Amino acid sequence: MSRWRGNPWVVLLTLSLGFFMTLLDITVVNVAIPSMIDKLHASLDEMLWVINVYVLVLAALLITSGRLGDVRGPRTMFVGGVALFTVASVLCGLSQDPAQLIIARVVQGLGAAALVPQTMTIIIGTFPAERRGAALGVWGAVAGVATIAGPTLGGFLVSTIDWRWIFFVNVPIGAVVLAMAVMLVPDIRHDVRRKLDMPGVVLATATLFCLTFALTEGERYDWSAGIWALLGGAALLLVVFLIYQRSRQGDEPLLPFVLFRDRGYAVMSFVSATVQVGMIGLFLPVMIYLQSVLNFSAFKAGLVMAPAMVVSALLSPVAGRMSDRIGGTYILMAGLTLFAVGMAWLTWVTDVGRAWWEFQPALIVAGLGIGCVFGPMVTVALRNVEPRLAGAASGVLNTIRQIGTICGSAAVGAVLQNRLAASLHTEAAKQAADLPASVRDQFLAGFTNAAKGGLEVGAGQTGAAPKPPPGTPTSLIQHIHQTAESVFEHGFVHAMRPTLALPIAVIAVGAVSCVLVRRRRPADHQPSVPGAVDIGTSA
Incomplete structure (x- = not known):
């Protein structure tokens, strides 16, 4: 060993x-x-x-x-x-x-x-x-x-x-x-004894907890006064944290501001958040669509996405190696562009009654894009970070990624629910014309009020629960349920398209922001671990 x-x-x-x-x-x-x-x-x-x-x-x-x-x-x-x-x-x-x-x-x-x-x-x-x-x-x-x-x-x-x-x-x-x-x-450590900024730890943890709790639970609690109070508290705690950290910049701060003086790190921190919004925007509505509209099992829905992720996994090390040779900025821009194009293509392909193979070209393009993102993004972010600050840099970058995930989930979920409520009402009004007048109003009311009681989007659901009046013939009940399924399938597709527009736009902004990074040749990189010593030579 x-x-x-x-x-x-x-x-x-x-x-x-x-x-x-x-x-x-x-x-x-x-x-x-x-x-x-x-x-x-x-x-x-x-x-x-x-x-x-x-x-x-x-x-x-x-x-x-x-x-x-x-x-x-x-x-x-x-x-x-x-x-x-x-x-x-x-x-x-x-x-x-x-x-x-x-x-x-x-x-x-x-x-x-x-x-x-x-x-x-x-x-x-x-x-x-x-x-x-x-x-x-x-x-x-x-x-x-x-x-x-x-x-x-x-x-x-x-x-x-x-x-x-x-x-x-x-x-x-x-x-x-x-x-x-x-x-x-x-055990790679540095030859300088360090100490932990405990007040900073408390302030940072409280800030991030209030922010992530509010964003994660906001939709469930209908963005109540308590949720907005948490967001306000997070903002106030952030201001206090930043003021306190500024006062400690010469004395081992939890958040070294010097990290953000490097334009590459600052821009990549923003880009990392946009990438996570894009990933959530791809997986959240698409996984629901595959299972609830196309009636794929959870396992089959995962397999539909598998080829794109295999392409991404195979390409990512290659993209990272190319970043070492020619710089990562343009590879990252190309990757983000392909990611956005693949998602736009997927939006165009999405419809009722699609087969699994019809999504593969669009998903593989998106997978090619994702494969060109993570390695170059982190390489550009960390190429000028001093080894003594590596932990802080990694912690901040990963935190921003997680906040991007939470913000993306909240935003994409909110848009999807809003558009779905509207599209179900529109689609129900259109398809209810085929139903007898005796059940038409109740059918419409079921979809109109669906959002108030929580939209049902699980496999086999219809977005609402239409209940025919007692004594309704079995054939008519079956017709009502078939119509309800059709309303949900078409309504979800119509809602999914504008929902995907949000992450596509965010990814495009991330791609454009890459032009702000100064291009550096690989030869300009600093040695990897100056001043570090290996004190872990024995297990």
């Missing part, structure tokens, strides 16, 4: 497996919701907390854990995070009620927050600048694979074994990563 210790590609494999676990658990739970509701006798609201509390904890603590990696050592934080995440996965799988599962998910979020920022920090400290783009390309490929593996693997496990195995599957992966991290990953 000693001859493999510190090998950059072995280290990258270890980091990627750990990173894969945390991303997998963001998406894998979604497909198991119906089964968990049945087996745990849970409400939908409780299941939404199972999903959201993981993201809340992860987003709120990324900056803090990134800085902790600078203080305690990135390998120490990575190992601790993997161990905590693995134990929490066992607790999730053993949960007997919703409360136990929610608490276990909080612990999972703590473990994920501890390990995620360390992956980029250790990559920066392990790979020389001229090979860092290829390494970060692999890191980006992991993000694409995990995104599609979540619903695909989750659908397979739920269908063939039990929902608990979406968590138990993490245990062998976590055990392998833990052993590899202890034996093979060097």
Whole structure:
């Protein structure tokens, strides 16, 4: 084992497996919701907390854990995070009620927050600048694979074994990563003793928690006064945090402002948020469309997306390597443009009654774009970051990505619900003309009022629940339900098209913003780890 210790590609494999676990658990739970509701006798609201509390904890603590990696050592934080995440996965799988599962998910979020920022920090400290783009390309490929593996693997496990195995599957992966991290990953630290800004930790955590809670739960609570109060509190806490951080810029701040003096890092932070909005905009409405309009199973819907993600995973390391040779800005711009074009093509193709293969050209173009995004984006962001600030830089960048995910989910979800309510009313009014006058008004009212009671968009649903009056002939009941299904299918397609326009526009803005980055030749890169020492030569 000693001859493999510190090998950059072995280290990258270890980091990627750990990173894969945390991303997998963001998406894998979604497909198991119906089964968990049945087996745990849970409400939908409780299941939404199972999903959201993981993201809340992860987003709120990324900056803090990134800085902790600078203080305690990135390998120490990575190992601790993997161990905590693995134990929490066992607790999730053993949960007997919703409360136990929610608490276990909080612990999972703590473990994920501890390990995620360390992956980029250790990559920066392990790979020389001229090979860092290829390494970060692999890191980006992991993000694409995990995104599609979540619903695909989750659908397979739920269908063939039990929902608990979406968590138990993490245990062998976590055990392998833990052993590899202890034996093979060097403990890269710097020769300067560092301290943690505790007031900054409290302010940052409170700010991010208020913001992420409000954005995640706003739609469910109908954007009530309490939600707006949380957003106002987040804004106030952010101002206090920034003022406090400014006063500490010469004394180990949690957020070093010097990071944003580099235009590449500042622009890429914004671009990373736009990419996440695009990913949510692609997967959220499209996965609902595949299952609810085309009646694909969760497993089949995941497989529809698989070719695009395979293309992305194969291309991402190549794009990263090209970033090392010619610079990442233009590769990133091309990738974002292809991503937007692929989504626009998908919008044009989407309709009722489509076959799975009809989406593949558009999705593969989008996959080509995604493959050219993650590696170059992180390479450009981190190319001028001093190694002593790597943890802070990684924590901030990952936090902004998670906030982009939450903002994208809230915005895309709100647009989809708004457009769906309107399109269902319009489509119901058009198709109700074929129904007898005795049931027409009630049919229209069912779709008109659907949004007030919560739109039903699950597989086999119609967006409303039309209830024919007692004594209605069976043939007419069947006709009403067929008409309702048709209203929902066409209404969802009409709502999906303007919904996809939002992430397409955001991605386009991200592509254009790349022109603000100063072009740097690979030869201009600084040495990868000046002043760093390896104090982890023994396991």
